[in-house]
Amino acid sequence: MTRTLVVIGHGMVGHRLVEELRSRDDADRWRVEVLAEEPRAAYDRVALSSYLDGGSAADLDLAGPGFFDDPMVRLHLDHAVASIDRAARTVRTSGGAEFRYDALVLATGSRPFVPPVPGHDLAGCHVYRTLDDLDGIRDAAVAGAPGVVIGGGLLGLEAANALRLLGMRPHVVERAPRLLPLQVDDGGGRVLARLVEDLGLAVHCGTATASIDARPDGRVAGVTLGDGGTIPAELVVFSAGVRPRDELAARSGLARADRGGVLVDGRCRTSDERVWAVGECAAVDGRCYGLVAPGYAMAEVVVRELLGLDGEPFTGADMSTKLKLLGVDVASFGDAHATADGALEVVHANHAAGTYAKLVLSDDAQVLLGGVLVGDASAYASLRPLVGRALPAPPERLLLPTGPAPDAGTLPDDAVVCSCNNVSKGDITAAISGSGLSDVAGVKACTRAGTSCGSCVPVLGRLLAECGVAPARALCEHFAHTRAELFEIVRATGIATFSELIRDHGRGRGCDLCKPAVASILASLGRGHVLDAEHAGLQDTNDRFLANLQRNGTYSVVPRVPGGEISADGLIVLGEVAREFGLYTKITGGQRIDLFGARVEQLPAIWRRLVDAGFESGHAYGKALRTVKSCVGTDWCRYGVQDSVAMAVRLELRYRGLRAPHKLKSGVSGCARECAEARSKDFGVIATDRGWNLYVGGNGGFSPRHAELLAADLDDEGLIRLVDRFLMFYVRTADRLQRTAAWIESLDGGLEHVREVVVEDSLGIAADLEAAMAEHVAGYADEWAGVLADPAKLARFVSFVNAPDAPDPTIGFLPDRDRSTAGPVPLPTPSFRPDSAEVPA
Numbered sequence: 001m002t003r004t005l006v007v008i009g010h011g012m013v014g015h016r017l018v019e020e021l022r023s024r025d026d027a028d029r030w031r032v033e034v035l036a037e038e039p040r041a042a043y044d045r046v047a048l049s050s051y052l053d054g055g056s057a058a059d060l061d062l063a064g065p066g067f068f069d070d071p072m073v074r075l076h077l078d079h080a081v082a083s084i085d086r087a088a089r090t091v092r093t094s095g096g097a098e099f100r101y102d103a104l105v106l107a108t109g110s111r112p113f114v115p116p117v118p119g120h121d122l123a124g125c126h127v128y129r130t131l132d133d134l135d136g137i138r139d140a141a142v143a144g145a146p147g148v149v150i151g152g153g154l155l156g157l158e159a160a161n162a163l164r165l166l167g168m169r170p171h172v173v174e175r176a177p178r179l180l181p182l183q184v185d186d187g188g189g190r191v192l193a194r195l196v197e198d199l200g201l202a203v204h205c206g207t208a209t210a211s212i213d214a215r216p217d218g219r220v221a222g223v224t225l226g227d228g229g230t231i232p233a234e235l236v237v238f239s240a241g242v243r244p245r246d247e248l249a250a251r252s253g254l255a256r257a258d259r260g261g262v263l264v265d266g267r268c269r270t271s272d273e274r275v276w277a278v279g280e281c282a283a284v285d286g287r288c289y290g291l292v293a294p295g296y297a298m299a300e301v302v303v304r305e306l307l308g309l310d311g312e313p314f315t316g317a318d319m320s321t322k323l324k325l326l327g328v329d330v331a332s333f334g335d336a337h338a339t340a341d342g343a344l345e346v347v348h349a350n351h352a353a354g355t356y357a358k359l360v361l362s363d364d365a366q367v368l369l370g371g372v373l374v375g376d377a378s379a380y381a382s383l384r385p386l387v388g389r390a391l392p393a394p395p396e397r398l399l400l401p402t403g404p405a406p407d408a409g410t411l412p413d414d415a416v417v418c419s420c421n422n423v424s425k426g427d428i429t430a431a432i433s434g435s436g437l438s439d440v441a442g443v444k445a446c447t448r449a450g451t452s453c454g455s456c457v458p459v460l461g462r463l464l465a466e467c468g469v470a471p472a473r474a475l476c477e478h479f480a481h482t483r484a485e486l487f488e489i490v491r492a493t494g495i496a497t498f499s500e501l502i503r504d505h506g507r508g509r510g511c512d513l514c515k516p517a518v519a520s521i522l523a524s525l526g527r528g529h530v531l532d533a534e535h536a537g538l539q540d541t542n543d544r545f546l547a548n549l550q551r552n553g554t555y556s557v558v559p560r561v562p563g564g565e566i567s568a569d570g571l572i573v574l575g576e577v578a579r580e581f582g583l584y585t586k587i588t589g590g591q592r593i594d595l596f597g598a599r600v601e602q603l604p605a606i607w608r609r610l611v612d613a614g615f616e617s618g619h620a621y622g623k624a625l626r627t628v629k630s631c632v633g634t635d636w637c638r639y640g641v642q643d644s645v646a647m648a649v650r651l652e653l654r655y656r657g658l659r660a661p662h663k664l665k666s667g668v669s670g671c672a673r674e675c676a677e678a679r680s681k682d683f684g685v686i687a688t689d690r691g692w693n694l695y696v697g698g699n700g701g702f703s704p705r706h707a708e709l710l711a712a713d714l715d716d717e718g719l720i721r722l723v724d725r726f727l728m729f730y731v732r733t734a735d736r737l738q739r740t741a742a743w744i745e746s747l748d749g750g751l752e753h754v755r756e757v758v759v760e761d762s763l764g765i766a767a768d769l770e771a772a773m774a775e776h777v778a779g780y781a782d783e784w785a786g787v788l789a790d791p792a793k794l795a796r797f798v799s800f801v802n803a804p805d806a807p808d809p810t811i812g813f814l815p816d817r818d819r820s821t822a823g824p825v826p827l828p829t830p831s832f833r834p835d836s837a838e839v840p841a
Contacts, residue, residue, distance in 0.1 A: 003030055005032045006035065006105070007105045008035050009106065010107075011107060011279065013109070015063060017107065017302060031073075035080075035099070036075065036076060036079060038077070044060045049158045052166060063075075083251060089274065105277070106275065106276070107281065110244050112243075119212030124140060124219045127238050128155055137166070137237065138802060148222075149236075154180065154183070159237045172201055172202070179193055191356040192330065196325075207225045211223070243260055244260050257286040258286065260283070262277035264284055279298060279299075301314045318416060329375060331380040333370055334360065336370045338369070340369055344362070348400060354375045355375035356373070356374040361395060368391055369388070382459065417449060418448070419456075420452035423447050478509070489501070490525060501518060519543070523535075531787060543622055555598045557598050557607070557610070561627075563630045564627075565630075574610075583598060599811060604788060617783045623659060626663050628648040629677065630645050630670075633645050633646070633670030640687070644676065647685060658776055664682045665699070666682060678695060680704065680706065682697070683723055692716075694711045695709055698740075
């Protein structure tokens with residue numbers, strides 16, 4: 001017989017409970033009625049701030065299309081529950097609808113705590129909890145004005161970032177002596193405060209809020225602090241914690257915990273045997289949990305209870321957290337505050353780099369008890385599962401940026417790899433072996449590991465390798481194809497948009513890996529301007545504004561100077577533009593003149609001047625040809641044997657705008673003295689007395705490599721043919737973000753295979769490669785000229801969509817040495833692990 005389950009609340013935990021029940025209830029024993037107070041279905045509150053950073057409400061949706069098609073589940077939106085009649089086993093909504101239940105689950109969540117300070121209810125005071133709250137904050141935000149966030153915890157910093165994204169100048173007030181007092185210690189708090197202050201936030205720790213002050217019209221005017229200080233404010237956001245939504249339970253006579261919350265036992269059952277409670281409203285043995293992972297664990301317990309399945313009760317939860325706040329990585333796990341008797345601490349703090357790492361060890365320094373990571377949390381995925389286990393290496397080796405990541409093989413099977421979904425190493429390896437999983441996407445779909453915060457995804461890849469599964473070459477979980485295969489699919493089918501490609505050859509909505517990669521493929525094949533309609537949303541940070549983002553939020557302008565050759569008139573134009581817009585100028589190693597310090601709204605005006613003067617985009621922002629550097633060759637140098645400048649100009653004009661898997665650099669030297677450093681380039685040309693030698697696969701950067709000789713003594717046309725073939729072969733077959741050096745190494749046969757294909761035409765594709773390059777050359781159009789001719793594209797160049805004429809107030813300049821211009825406000829230097837897959841270049 002089918003029974004009825006009523007779930008009050010459709011937040012993240014309520015939704016997870018329904019999903020889990022439907023996945024396990026093969027016999028359809030339960031029909032589910034979900035009563036949602038909000039007018040929209042469940043969404044990801046953890047990622048709420050992305051709604052103000054270019055995301056949409058649809059991007060946050062948790063319920064897939066199949067959820068609404070399930071005949072055993074009915075979702076009722078805008079159905080706030082007014083009362084529960086436990087004797088009659090009915091629930092009545094505020095609109096008068098009545099639902100009978102055989103079992104009832106309360107998933108009512110929590111509400112923001114608003115301190116009862118004078119003025120807390122003034123116009124201009126907000127909370128940060130729902131999409132409607134964010135809509136209200138966005139409507140009230142005034143670019144350039146100060147805003148105050150009361151509370152410096154997780155949600156408080158998220159709220160501060162929201163104000164920052166809206167162009168306001170945020171202040172954060174926290175009663176504790178540091179930000180994130182539950183997650184980080186004093187040392188981590190100092191590093192975190194410095195990092196967020198460098199980003200434009202004002203931090204006020206160790207002081208309470210005395211009052212919210214009003215203007216004559218009754219709106220917020222400012223905040224008075226407990227120490228007597230005042231902060232002017234256009235709006236105030238309360239984010240000082242949450243309180244469990246237990247009022248419905250109280251009206252129904254259900255027992256509550258002393259400090260609030262619906263009192264439940266380890267099975268999440270209330271004082272009524274037919275009623276359960278899960279998530280933030282539930283007080284398990286008197287304690288409420290404010291994170292989503294414990295709520296998910298409670299949901300699984302209740303599902304087992306409803307279906308009569310065996311399982312352990314809820315005995316507590318891993319409160320570890322990893323998140324990115326205002327672009328700053330923060331993580332804490334285990335006994336982060338070293339509360340255990342005899343606990344020892346090992347700390348590595350690099351204030352210059354803005355990083356802090358602490359491990360908490362047992363009194364014999366053998367067992368990992370917990371830790372704190374600020375600034376660089378890349379080690380979190382490997383360290384957190386080791387809590388309670390013996391250290392696999394000396395602690396200082398695990399803390400240092402160059403230290404090795406712990407081997408996944410050292411983890412025992414019962415180690416929890418995904419704390420969000422309580423998935424152990426044993427669960428994952430069993431799924432890999434038992435279900436024949438071959439990639440991370442399969443592991444995520446089968447076990448749910450990595451589907452919430454995503455911090456454990458690196459470990460999933462290592463566990464696949466441990467199980468003998470060769471690393472999948474698929475671009476990402478949304479495409480089962482490599483980048484090279486997708487390139488051929490797009491080339492053969494004529495597909496012109498990402499949505500077409502993922503509909504016909506992928507799954508899901510895409511991610512930060514596949515979207516820019518597909519955008520690059522579409523650009524390489526000439527499928528429209530990079531900022532056309534749908535293409536614009538696929539681009540990486542720099543491509544979104546066709547300029548390089550700098551450390552203080554401004555952009556650099558880099559016009560193309562082919563071969564490093566420029567006229568006096570061109571130099572004068574660049575100087576005039578720099579002077580007019582107050583830009584810093586720098587002659588770069590690539591023989592170009594870069595203009596730094598442009599605000600995003602200034603970019604079109606700057607480029608209008610440059611394009612009118614005959615300049616084009618130098619593509620310094622894109623994965624494309626950057627420069628072809630040259631010496632002065634036979635024009636001026638008494639050692640030159642060929643006209644290197646003319647050849648460099650010819651090459652740069654031919655391959656300008658060519659989009660590739662990674663950036664491309666070249667150089668042409670007029671003799672063997674190699675003044676243009678051609679052998680440090682992706683393709684370099686060195687003159688001989690009989691023509692040109694072509695070298696390929698070189699690069700500078702973190703791992704410099706010399707290019708190797710591909711062909712010797714070529715005439716001009718022969719050189720051009722081989723470069724055409726080489727570049728197009730690379731564009732078609734390399735992996736995402738793979739430089740030419742790594743690409744050549746990855747090929748079976750390496751450079752010899754490249755020589756066979758490019759020089760000897762072993763595959764019979766030379767003519768096709770040459771034709772493809774000819775098509776690129778014929779179809780070239782300057783990207784910035786395309787922007788200036790299109791009002792829709794020009795409209796993108798604003799700091800704030802709700803205040804298009806307002807400059808970003810967080811951008812400032814300080815006097816720098818004795819120059820006539822100013823340098824950017826200094827921000828912390830990003831740190832990275834040398835063994836990371838992607839290294840700044």
